[in-house]
Every structure is written in structure tokens, then in C-alpha cells.
Amino acid sequence: MRKLEILCGRGCKDLTQLPDSIGRLTSLVDLVLDSASKSKLPDSIGSLVKLRHLSLKNCESLRELPDYIGHMSSLTELNLSDTKVRRLPSSVGNLSNLEVLNIDGSLLEEFPVTLWMLDNLEKVNASKCKELKGSTPDELQRLSSLKLLTLNHTQVDSHPTSIGGLSHLQSLDLTGCKRLQTLPELPDSLICMRVTCKSMVSFPSLSRLTNLRELCFSKCYKLEQVPPEIGKLFKLEKLVISKLRISTLPEEIGALSQLKELSVQDCIEVVCLPVLPAGLYKLNVSDCYSFQTLPDLSNLKKLSELRLCECFELKEVPGLGDLLFLAKLEIISCPMLANLDGLEKLEFLRFLTISKCESIERLPDLSKLRKLPSLHASDCQNLVEVPGLESLDGLESLYMQYSTSLGKLPKLSNVKLLYLAWCKKLHDLSELEELESLELLNLAGCKAIRRLPNLSNLQRLRALEVQGCENLLEIPGLEELKSLRTLNISDCPWLQNIPSPPNVTVTR
Incomplete structure (x- = not known):
């Protein structure tokens, strides 16, 4: 055993102690x-x-490390994630080859002073160490090799100015640090920065951070504007702004030629956005209750994903028809949005959700969206028509539940999953007879339906749900459905003499 190089005891719940002979x-x-x-x-x-790698992750009974751990001079990675360790012995300062320290989710209260003596330390992950408080010490600057510092969801409240001397620091994560009040000048080596700072009244200086590729600011409730100097971050690829008191973004954002992803979330006072950079791939505006105006999006020729959620004042999406490479479109809870002009041109669309948009009565002709496998058009209370669906041979799933004004089933071709639950005015299902590919049909709560068409052609149908169809009188062709396995006819008081075929689970 003296030549053994790898020992794995992962998941050994009965291993309550290691024998002293481990040292041999x-x-x-x-x-x-x-x-x-x-x-x-x-x-x-x-x-x-x-020993180079010691992993004690999820050892929930482990509360301390022996001082002798400092003798393990070859150790490069130490993982104490999700343990009960509250302190590290001062001897960790002797681990001169240590490169990675993972202590996230532990009960660590403070870093030992000797930790800052580790010249080769590159990554420190203390994420979710909820007992870690106060300021990081000035000695932090001694970690000349440090590349990643993760302190998210800790109680750290400040950082020394010496953090600006960490010339190799690339990633700084301070998300969820609710006590954090200020940020000093940061090193220009930073590539990724994530910050939560409830008490911060102004942005830290961004002018030096010319290597930033990802910038995320969240829950900085006192910040009322994003500084124009953000336009100098020419390498920025991802920008996330969440829960700030801003009304818009600076016009200079349009100069960020490398920006690929922009997300504005939970900014309840934001009203509009400026002209956006042409290279954008993803745009998300969510939970911005006062948001009224999008810029003309026609310049975003590379945009592949667009999400607009809970923008209660938004009335139009200008330039939508020019987003020719858009693959994913989600529009949810935009009650003032009445039309989606240009949607019919988006031939590369593969994911489409239009939900809780109360003002939309009719979607454009979707016949050219031949790559669309699934359409979600639920909770659109005034939607009465979705033309062009019969041309979509690749459409396999259609979700239109709670479309309470829909009276007639649209023409369809190869749909397999059809959800029309709680479409209270739906009564005309004549197109259903031809849907031979259908595998699941949900008509729960469709109270206007009195009779279903003959279903005998639906030989692939495996599940039929008509519970709560209070006026349904009959289901013709039911006995001929050889693939049917689930039938729910509960709360259908007028249905009589429904058979219970073998291999079918019937809920009455």
C-alpha cells in the first residue's frame, strides 16, 4: 500500500474516522x-x-483541521466545501504550493493571517460562507498569483484599497454581499466582476477596467444611473443590470461593439433603452414594470434571443421583422402589447412563447416559421386566431391553454401534443379529426364543448383529458383508440356509458 497514489472514499457514510496508519x-x-x-x-x-489534492467536500461532521496539515508541502488543491469548519489553522501558511482553496458553504468566520503568505494561490472560493464578516485584510495584496476571488453571499462589508494591486486578478464575485458599502479602485486585469451593494451610492470607477468581459450589478438600490464611462469597456461581452433605480442606460452603451448579452432585470423605474450595439446576441428586459420603449431593433442582425417579461407599459417591438436570425422569442406579461408586426418574417425561429399578453387578438401569419417545433400561446385572453399553423409541418407541440376567447381550433398538420385547457369559448374542434399524429390532447375545463368530433383516426393518441368539460355529451370513436392509456373524464356530468377499455387508466 505504500505505493498507493489515489485513494477515493467518496460517499462512505460509515467512515467516521481515518486511522493513524493513513500517514504511512x-x-x-x-x-x-x-x-x-x-x-x-x-x-x-x-x-x-x-499529496497534491485533498477533497473533503460535504463532510458535514468535519469541524476542524489538524495543525499538521501545514506539513503537506506538495498540496495544490484543498476542498472544504460544505463542511462545518469555522477556522483554518495558521499552519496553512506553510502550504507554499497551494493553488486552489475551496471552502464555499462552510462556517468559516475569518481567513487566517498566514493565508496571505501563499504566493502560488490562484483561486479562493468562499461562496456562501455566511459567517464570514468584516473587511478583507490589507494583506490580500500579497497574493500576487490570485486570479479568482469568490465571496458571494458572505457578510463581507468592505475591501482594502490594496485589492487594486492584485495584478493577476481576473474574476471577482461579490454577489449577495448585502453589507458591502463601497468598492475601491479595482485592478485593470479584471475580466469578470459581479457585485451586490445595497448601500453604494455611486458606481466604482470603471475607466481602468478595460479588460472586463462580464459585468453584473444587482440590488444596488441607491444607484440611479450607470456612468457613461461604461462605453469605454470595449471588450465587454456580457452586461447584467438588476434591481437598480435607473430610468435608462447611457447612450454610450451603443459603442460596446463586443457586447453579446444584455440583461436588464427588476429595474422598476427603467422607462426606455438607448440604441443598442449591433453585435448583440441576447437581449432580456424582465420585470421592468414601467418600461415603455424599446429602440428600433432593426440593426441587431445577429440577435438570436429576445425576452420581454412583465414590461407592463410596452406597446410595440419596433424592428422585430428585421431580426432574421432570431431563434428564441419570449414575450410574457406585456398586457399593453397589441401586435407583433414582423413576426411572420422570422423564419429561423425555433422557440416562441407569447403568454399573458391580453391585448393581442390575432397573431401574424406564421406559415413561414417552418423551423418552429413548439408554440406557447397561453393565457392570451383575447386571442382568437393564429393563422398559418397548417403549413408548419415541424410543429409538434401547441400550448394555448387559458386562451379564453379562442372559439375554433386552428388548422394543424403534424402536432403531437395539444394543450387547450380552460379555453372557455372553444367549441369548434372539427379540425381534430385529421390530426393522426396526435399523442396527447388536453381539453380540461373547456365548458363550451358539447361534442367531440369522431376520434377514431387518432390511433396514436395515448392521453385524453376532458375533466371539467361540464357540457360534454359524448366522445365518438373513443372505443377505437388502440393506443390510449390515460383517460380523465372527471367532472363531466353529462357523459354517460363511457367504456373502460383494457390497458386504459380511467379517472371519473
């Missing part, structure tokens, strides 16, 4: 004891001088 495995390089039940490690573990 002097050739061990990789020791994985994730999710074991041990409460402590033996001092002899310090004899594993060749």
Missing part, C-alpha cells in the same frame, strides 16, 4: 473523502508530503 501512505497524491461522516482528521495526515 507516503506515495499518496490524490485523497478524496467527499460526503464521509468523519468529524476530524488524524495528525498523521501531515505525513502525506506528496
